[in-house]
Amino acid sequence: MNNGNITTKRKTRKELAADLQINVKTMRNACRYAENLEAINRNIGEENAKAFEGIIEKLQSNKKENISAEQVYQLSRLSADEQNKIVDRIIKNPHTAKRIINNAIPYCCVKTTVTLPSFISEWIEEEASDMNMSKSKYIEALLMTLYEKEQKNEESKHRI
Known part of the structure; x- marks a missing residue:
């Protein structure tokens, strides 16, 4: 890429994944997750965005309460007003964030493991x-x- 008098080389996701020694699919999914989170952050404002990201970081260590990439994707597809309402509820009750999103978005997919005969x-x-x-x-x-x-x-x- 040439921008004025400095030439920089942009790496593809494949090259970047190889440098970080992770799977390309994992890299792609991480990029989508970040893009969806960015879209939400643009709609909810800077203060709420910081609080929301803090809650997501805290919940990532707890597998049962972790907000999934699918939930972030579904949340990013909602209108800005709906996103604000949901994020406000999450900020007020961070431990029930997963349940709040699932109740607000009717067909949000949640992975469930079941043992069958x-x-x-x-x-x-x-x-x-x-x-x-x-x-x-x-x-x-x-x-x-x-x-x-x-x-x-x-x-x-x-x-x-």
């Missing part, structure tokens, strides 16, 4: 391959269908 796991694998889906996507589709049916049942009970 082997025969159920095999059945799910077969059904998923028949539907040309991954096992996890098939389980997600099953659970979303179950959730939607439950919501319809709840609505019909309230109408009566």
Whole structure:
């Protein structure tokens, strides 16, 4: 890159990942996370941004309460007003940050580990391959269908 009288060389993400001795995919994901966090920080103001980043840093050591990259991504997609409301609630109650984001964003994905009996796991694998889906996507589709049916049942009970 040439900017005036000083020539600088910009490294690609691949070169930078090699220099830092990390995986390229990890580097890409870290860049996306930082970009999403920057977008949030622009909308919430400098004071709230510092407090929010401090909370994220504190929560990173606790795996159960850590705010995931998916949650940061979903939060960055909201309007500035919504981001401000959510971040204000997080600043007031930092220990429940993950729950606040999950409640505010209806379809925010959260990774959950479940142990299944082997025969159920095999059945799910077969059904998923028949539907040309991954096992996890098939389980997600099953659970979303179950959730939607439950919501319809709840609505019909309230109408009566």
